[in-house]
Amino acid sequence: MTPTQRMIRLAISLCRQRMFSTRMLIMLPILLLFIPGMAWGFADPNLQLPAEQIPENATETMFLASIGIVFAGTMAAVLIAHDGISRDRMNGVLEIRLSQPMQRWRQGTVLVLGHWMSIALPVTLLIVASMVLVGYRSDMWIQFADAIVFIVAAALVLLWYTVFALLASSIAKEQGSAIAFSIGLWFLFTLLWVLFTTLLAALNGVAVGDTQDQGYLIFEGRLDLLSPNGVYHHLLETRLDGVQRGVSAFVAYLSAIIWTVVPLYFFHRRLNRLVP
C-alpha cells in the first residue's frame, strides 16, 4: 500500500467515526432544519421578503437558502473538528500518533480530510435534497453548472472552518480553549462581521443606513473578501445576474484559493512543530 493509499484509508476511517458519532446525531436535526428547511421556505411561491426581493429562479432561491450553510453547516464543521487534536492530547494518544513514521504533513492531511468529509458529505446530500425540494415546490430547477458551483462553494467554506477548528485544537492545551477559539471565530465571521463591516463603512463615510447605496455595497463586497462567509457568498454570486458588489469572479476565485491555501499552510506548519 502506498503512503497516499494509506492516507486515504485513514481519512475514510476518521470520516466514518466522526460521521456516525453522537455529536453528528445531535447536529443532524439542526442541519435538516437549516438546509432543506430553509430551501423549502424560500421556495414558497407566495414568499414575501423585505425590500421586495423575490427569487426569480432556483439559483436565487438556493442563494437565499445558503444562509443555512453559513449558520448550521459551518457551526457543525467547527463542532465536529474542534477537538480533532486536543482530545488526543488530553488522553495521551497524540504522543503515539506523533511517534509514528508517517510524515506530519500526511497525518495533518488525514485529519483535515477526515473531519472535512464527515461534515461535507451530509451537507452535500442535504444541498442536493434542497435543490430537489426547490424544484418540486417552485417548479424551478437549478442548472447543473449552478448546482456544481453551489456544492463546491459549500464544500470550500466547510473546509475553511474545519481547518480553523483543527488549528485551534492543535494550539489549545484543553478542550475548553479549543471550543472557545473555534466558536469565537465562527461567531465573529457569522454574526459580528455585519457589525464590523457597518462600523468600518461608517468610519469611511459610506451611507450605512441605505442598503441599496452602491458605495456601501461595494465597500461591503470588498470587505467580505476578508471573511470566509463573504468569499462563500461571492462564489455563489458569480452565478447570479445583476450583482454588482465591486468584486469580479476572478477575484472571488482567487480569494477562495487564498482562503484554502493559507490556513492549510499554517495548519501543516503547526503540526510539524507540534509537541504533546
Next chain:
Amino acid sequence: MADEVALQFSSIGFRHQLPNPKWYNPFNKRQGAGISQVDLTLLGGQIIGLVGTNGAGKTTLLRMISGILPFKDGHASKDGERLEIEALRSMVGFMPEQIRWSGQQTIRETMTEFALLQGCSIQSTEEILSIVGLRNRSDSSLESLSQGMRQRLSLAVALLGTPKVLVLDEPFNGMDPVAIDAFKRLLRTLANNGIAVVISSHHLSELDHLVDTIALLHRGQLLGHGTIESLQAKLGFEEMTEVVLNREITDPIIDSLNIIEHSSTGQEHRYIFDSSHPELLHVLIAQNYEISTWRILPPTLIELLCAATGLDRDAIGMDVGQSSMIPLRMLGGEEE
C-alpha cells in the same frame, strides 16, 4: 543479534519552551527544563532502566529517543549513519505513560489505524495482539477495557512495525502485581529476540530482576549508565547487609562493625551493616541467635542519586521540579 548497537545518541539536548508573556509580546517564551548533552548507546537485547526523581527529564528523554521531540543539539545514528527523524521514528516503538484509550472504536480498528500510520501490514496486528494477550478481545470497544488491558494495547501499538528499540514510559503505573509480572516476562522475551528496551521508572524496585543496566538521570543530565554493580563500584558503594535477629547483639564483635541503622520492635532486632561481615555470621550461629533475615541490600534510587550528584537527601527531594539546569557532579567525582 544481542549486543549489536541498535541506536546511538550523541550529545542530544532539548529545552522546553515555557510561556512567558510580556506586555509587548503575549506569545513570548522562555527556556525551561529539558535534556542536556546526553550520550546513550542502546544495544539490541538489552533492557535499560531509566531512573530519576519526578521532573528529572525521563519523559523528555524518552520522547526524544522516540522522535517526538526534535533534537536541539546532537543527533541519533545507526551504524555510524546519522538518522533523519522519520527514520528514527520507524525504528522505535513508543509506549507513553497511561494512555486513556476511549471511544467506540474496537481494538482491531485501533490496531489497523496505527498499522496504517506505521506503514506495516495489517495482518501483523493479529499476531501482535496474540503476543500481548488481547487477541480474544480484539472486537471489544476501547471504552470497555480495564487499565491493564489499555496498557497492553499501548504495548501492542508500540510493537507494530517490528521496532528495533522499544521505549516504555512508566509502563507499570496502574497495573496489579500479577500483570506487572506477566509484563516483565514479556519484555524479557522481546529483549531475547534482539529488541533494545528502554524503560523508565522512579522506583528502582520495579526494575528489579528486569533491567540489565541503569541510566541515572537528574535535572536533565545523564549522571551515569551501567550495571547496578558497576554504578555501585563507580560511586564507591559498599554492599550493605540487613540482618534481623530475635535478640540484641551483645557480643564484643559489634564494636568492630559499622552499623548504619538499628531498630528494635518487640522480639525483632534489625541491623544494617556496611558490608557482608561473614565473621559476624559465625558468631551469631555459635551463640544460637535466630536469624530470620540475612540479605544484601541494593542501594535505593535516592542513595544512588545522592552519591552521583553530591547532593544530600533533602536537597534531592526539594530539587524536584526545578526548571533550571545547573552542572552537577558526574560519576567519578568529575565536575561538568
